[in-house]
Amino acid sequence: MTDGNGTLPWWQTGIIYQIYPLSFQDSDGDGLGDLPGILRRIDYLAGLNVAAIWLSPVFPSPMRDFGYDVADYTSIHPRFGTLSDFDRLLAGLHGRGMKLILDLVPNHTSDQHPWFLESRSSRDNPRRNWYLWRDPAPGGGPPNNWLSFFGGPAWTFDETTGQYYLHQFTPEQPELNLRHPAVLEALLDAMRFWLDRGVDGFRVDVPWLLIKDAEFRDEPENPAWDGIAPHGRLLHVHTANQPELHAIIRAMRAVVDDYPGERVLIGETNVPEEELVKYYGAARDEFHLPFNFRLIYASWNAGEIQRLVETYEAILPQGAWPAWVLGNHDQPRIASRIGPDAARVAVMLLLTLRGTPTCYYGDELGMKNGVIPRNRIRDPQALNQPGISGVFNRDAARTPLPWDTSPNAGFAPEGTQPWLPLGQDWPMRNVACQSDDPCSMLAFFRTLTALRQRHPALNQGDYKGVETVADGVFAYTRTAGAERLLIVLDFAGCEYLLDLGALADGAEILLSTGMRRAGRVELRRLRLLANEGLVLKIS
């Protein structure tokens, strides 16, 4: 039981906000967001009541996968700024009581990383085994049938040395050999470099891929393949969730734990729940927060959402804390998936479930997927698989944050071409307009995050599902000490008169998604409007 008085670490009670740095604020007129730009918007960040900012990669990179192809783990890409800019941003955030989390990409580097340039230079280079090199198959061709997430085989032949190297993303992202102790040590050193500078933690990229089958066996066909995304054709039994990878994550965690303060290790654990729970570590010694992606993939109905929340609550190991997300830079935006009205309900869900929520930049405005003309597509996942329906063009979720109604929406100076087009509705949907409207999505978001911050029941309380009889409604209580809050969410776009009198006689509305309701209500006759969510205080 949570009494609400315990002092839990910030990463348990706070909200994480993901910034895609290329798209947040351009300060120097190259059409790309940068670190000084983020610093300039620090008041905005503070006003969102978030505890931490997670930055997608800002390291030197040829940008074949927009920073997820790292050419140097311990420096800043000149397009984003300098190390001094980084230090200034970190100090600025710390000065405002916010933490900073970096992206760590340990599975692969850029093919321009000095380690790979050495590795590919000859078969007897000391760094040859830092990557995964294999001879061609006996009859020629790739060593096995493994596939890239971005289409085609996961192997590229290197003429110079006559072998193939492994890459499950673009060919410019060769995969490191994490079974090699020196490789792991080099990555841990990179973590120490940033932790020494004062960084508060890392979000680890594709942790479930870190170790591959030692024998490089073929993967079996997937009998349930939908015939759409090419990577889904095989069952990834030899590339995903290999048991040995957990030792790697434990080593990363040990580094983080070596530092004072509450540093955090977060995992991009885009894996089924039964695997996901293993990433907390048998002794809670792996990720503090392995992301749960189920809210992204679920069909948006009350029954399914309640089931997945409660299934997860039930299988969570002792002491494990959930980490929910609704979207990120790889996924269609929530407001496009379910519509702008339902998106408010989704945000209320995310911010009132038990666990640490991570919010994707722009979702606080209800930003939709951008429309990207063919000639402006940048995402390698889409470019490598043209015409394959079902392959999401990730650029759509990465369009610049619209700040105001000035040219380029205040994202970049006038006369600059932003690296991706602005979302079509930016003249209406931008920070300035929404700041002036007391009922806007942004106003709702700020009120909700402040409420969450104030109420231990929301930021650390126990969760309990509530039976409502109504199919389209998901309701639950969050309790800490004497405080009990009730959350009631409509998923069906219908209006209801609910009888929740079994909980208590009366309650007070603390917040409605529409921002227009307040005051006392009788729980025996609780009216819930279409596409409405309510947070109520039971008394």
Ligand code: GLC
């Ligand atoms: C992760 C990142 C994604 C990237 C991939 C390869 O899934 O979120 O953007 O393309 O890893 O690094």
